[in-house]
Amino acid sequence: GQQVMQIPQYQHVQEGEDFTTYCNSSTTLSNIQWYKQRPGGHPVFLIQLVKSGEVKKQKRLTFQFGEAKKNSSLHITATQTTDVGTYFCAMRGTSYDKVIFGPGTSLSVIP
Amino acid sequence: DAGVIQSPRHEVTEMGQEVTLRCKPISGHNSLFWYRQTMMRGLELLIYFNNNVPIDDSGMPEDRFSAKMPNASFSTLKIQPSEPRDSAVYFCASSTDGKLTQHFGDGTRLSIL
Numbered sequence: 001g002q003q004v005m006q007i008p009q010y011q012h013v014q015e016g017e018d019f020t021t022y023c024n025s026s027t028t029l030s031n032i033q034w035y036k037q038r039p040g041g042h043p044v045f046l047i048q049l050v051k052s053g054e055v056k057k058q059k060r061l062t063f064q065f066g067e068a069k070k071n072s073s074l075h076i077t078a079t080q081t082t083d084v085g086t087y088f089c090a091m092r093g094t095s096y097d098k099v100i101f102g103p104g105t106s107l108s109v110i111p
Numbered sequence: 112d113a114g115v116i117q118s119p120r121h122e123v124t125e126m127g128q129e130v131t132l133r134c135k136p137i138s139g140h141n142s143l144f145w146y147r148q149t150m151m152r153g154l155e156l157l158i159y160f161n162n163n164v165p166i167d168d169s170g171m172p173e174d175r176f177s178a179k180m181p182n183a184s185f186s187t188l189k190i191q192p193s194e195p196r197d198s199a200v201y202f203c204a205s206s207t208d209g210k211l212t213q214h215f216g217d218g219t220r221l222s223i224l
Contacts, residue, residue, distance in 0.1 A: 042218050099213070101153065104153060104154070
């Protein structure tokens with residue numbers, strides 16, 4: 001069955017440092033979405049990637065979809081305390097319809 | 112614009128009691144999802160509906176859980192009888208299409224004593 005890995009599980013960074021989380025699938029994906037959940041909040045959609053090798057940017061956030069469409073990354077440049085939260089990838093495979101969320105990476109930013 | 116509306120926000124009840132969680136999706140959205148989130152298991156998809164029809168309920172834990180969507184603007188998730196291990200945050204989400212962006216409600220924090 002479909003397996004989704006996300007690493008690291010936790011990351012503590014000093015404010016101003018960069019942060020990267022990686023999402024890996026055991027099968028080829030049709031698309032991947034990224035969500036952010038603040039502590040005590042609900043997941044909020046950030047972006048969707050569809051094309052092989054696609055790179056999208058949102059201010060300090062850079063999202064990348066792997067060439068083989070089996071992995072993705074989210075990179076935050078110069079983290080701020082407002083970046084605190086859990087970042088989830090959500091995957092949809094090419095052979096199934098269900099969206100599967102990764103386990104998430106919990107980011108803490110030390111001021 | 113109103114987002115996905117869930118009620119109640121918090122529920123504390125004793126084991127064995129019936130629990131009903133409610134969700135009103137965003138108007139015009141035709142897909143609705145129920146998730147359960149715990150520290151141990153993360154965010155799990157329980158069931159999703161498309162045009163009010165259950166498409167995939169393979170994530171529903173067991174027969175104690177049931178979900179309905181009688182019309183496009185309302186869905187319920189029922190647990191009967193409830194057990195302490197059902198304690199979690201339950202999210203409802205909706206989208207214009209099952210493949211696209213999901214908008215989450217604020218969730219129901221359920222505690223079964």
